Amino acid sequence: MEQKKSKLNHWMRNSITARMFVVGFLLLVLLIPLKFVKALINERASRQEAVVKEINEKWGNEVLLSGPIVKIPYKVISEEKIFNQKSNSYFTKTKETIKNAYFLPDKLNIASQVETKPLNRSIYQSVVYSAAIDVTGKFPKIDFSETDILDENILWEKATVLLKTSNLKGIKTTPIVNLASETLIMIPQYSTEYLSTIQSNYIPNAKEIFATSHPFSFNLKINGSESLKFLPIGKETDATMKSNWHSPSFDGNFLPEDTNKEISEDGFSASWRVLQINRQFEQSFFGHLPNLSASAFGTKLIIPVDEYQKSERTAKYGFMVIGLTLLVFLLIQLVSKIYIHPFQYVMIGLALVMFYTLLISISEHSNFFKAYSIAAVAVLALITIYSRAILKGFKFPLLICASLASLYGFIYVIIQLENYALLVGSIGLFIILTTIMFASRKIDWNNES
Structure with a gap:
């Protein structure tokens, strides 16, 4: 029994397929708190709409x-x-x-x-x-x-x-x-x-x-x-x-x-x-x-598009942000042979979800740019420091910080655009996909030891 358990742990730690399956499963699990965040944004937006309606009725519709x-x-x-x-x-x-x-x-x-x-x-x-x-x-x-x-x-x-x-x-x-x-x-x-x-x-x-x-x-x-x-x-x-x-x-x-x-x-x-x-x-x-x-x-x-609308549009990219970030950690794990525990993936994912709660709470008391900047810097610092403890060095944590900063900057640009949002978004996703394909080309995908 112990031998079978040992073989299973070895397969989970070393098999590329197993690690991809685990990361994919955790990504689906992280959609649950992300869904709660979107519900929170809608609830706050509905509250704003009710208050604005009351103000307008007293002033004049x-x-x-x-x-x-x-x-x-x-x-x-x-x-x-x-x-x-x-x-x-x-x-x-x-x-x-x-x-x-x-x-x-x-x-x-x-x-x-x-x-x-x-x-x-x-x-x-x-x-x-x-x-x-x-x-x-x-x-x-x-x-x-x-x-x-x-x-x-x-x-x-x-x-x-x-x-x-x-x-x-x-x-x-x-x-x-x-x-x-x-x-x-x-x-x-x-x-x-x-x-x-x-x-x-x-x-x-x-x-x-x-x-x-x-x-x-x-x-x-x-x-x-x-x-x-x-x-x-x-x-x-x-x-x-x-x-x-x-x-x-x-x-x-x-x-x-x-x-x-x-x-x-x-x-x-x-x-x-x-x-x-x-x-x-x-x-x-x-x-x-x-x-x-x-x-x-x-x-x-x-x-013009208010903070709740901008927060809602930002949250729509949540799946992409979490997915790409976990994918970067997975690629680093495959390249560096450093084992990352599923619990650590969950912590990283929850930190990414916290970005949206920080964004909406701060934007209620400040402008969207300041709220976005503070939330992004806080999450970037947290994930960079945490990944430093996981990856035992500065090379990969700095790579993650740069990747995540670029991703947040890219999403902010899309949020500000109106007529060209789809065009810029499509081009940006194409560049991201190209980068991932280029970075993963030397990984030995047949190594299932």
């Missing part, structure tokens, strides 16, 4: 603005035949229903100035903004002659102007619409729709005002977060946006004009021009105003 729109009620007279059982005959009952006609402006100009600032809660940060929006334009002459609505059924005295927004909470000034010579104060209306409605008081002399085309204007100060969008309800809609935010993402159904778009570290400016022919709805609606949100355009004020 995303803003989608639509308006102004003229609403004019009108009466619809219908007749209904009702059967009278007592007289065994029908009689006619006249029914009056109030409906609304909605008219969009011919010309709509929107100028917005967006100032962003960070808001912090504990270790988490959100970017919010305050927007000053100036809106001018012109309403068309409103004519019911092309409809079957009789003039006496039009309730001109109840005509109003509507604004619609997704964020009533963020409004910081009471909107006042200037129409012709009238000043209209806006008040909120109850609504269960996505866009809340702000409606003016009744327009004095509405019939006379809308007998011809008239200009309008209003300004709005509003707090928001994440995005600022507008609806192109004008027959011609021109919009401009200027901000001190350096990472905009132009979003929605229309992109800004390239000739008037500028993005720099100090902020951005952009302009849009949308014509009626560019979107799929008309300039007037009768009975019901549909949801036009699908035609919105604007800007997302995005935060």
Whole structure:
């Protein structure tokens, strides 16, 4: 029995196949703590998302603005035949229903100035903004002659102007619409729709005002977060946006004009021009105003890849880092004939896993570069010192330190890249594979003594 055990130990210590099998098995085992690390990153990222959402809700969520729109009620007279059982005959009952006609402006100009600032809660940060929006334009002459609505059924005295927004909470000034010579104060209306409605008081002399085309204007100060969008309800809609935010993402159904778009570290400016022919709805609606949100355009004020996203992307390379590092130790073991115990492989693997916990914990209190550098230096020092004790010299530990430092540097470069990450990653892996093939070419793989 002792002889068989001795032969097994000898085979485990000297057989290349056995050592490769052990290292491969340990690599699979080390995927378990690596999986826990990825779960920790996701949990911390979810916590950040919840805190940012709470900050944004208290400051003001995303803003989608639509308006102004003229609403004019009108009466619809219908007749209904009702059967009278007592007289065994029908009689006619006249029914009056109030409906609304909605008219969009011919010309709509929107100028917005967006100032962003960070808001912090504990270790988490959100970017919010305050927007000053100036809106001018012109309403068309409103004519019911092309409809079957009789003039006496039009309730001109109840005509109003509507604004619609997704964020009533963020409004910081009471909107006042200037129409012709009238000043209209806006008040909120109850609504269960996505866009809340702000409606003016009744327009004095509405019939006379809308007998011809008239200009309008209003300004709005509003707090928001994440995005600022507008609806192109004008027959011609021109919009401009200027901000001190350096990472905009132009979003929605229309992109800004390239000739008037500028993005720099100090902020951005952009302009849009949308014509009626560019979107799929008309300039007037009768009975019901549909949801036009699908035609919105604007800007997302995005935060560039944050620390949790970078940590998650780094952790995706964890299997490669652990695998290549253990492979380097295995090749050194085969070349130098120094025995490395499976327990020592496990300790090296756990040290590599600790890099990711250090990275995420430090990055919550510092920038990603500093966190990455500290975690990498700490793990490099630990593994180099530990391998010095295993390999009994400086030659191989320094080789391991250089290899691991190059690998961490390579991964950091990939994390920073966006458009060329796949290209650089593929080239880098090809070089790594070539190096390993070159280094292992003189190993006697047939030596299974």
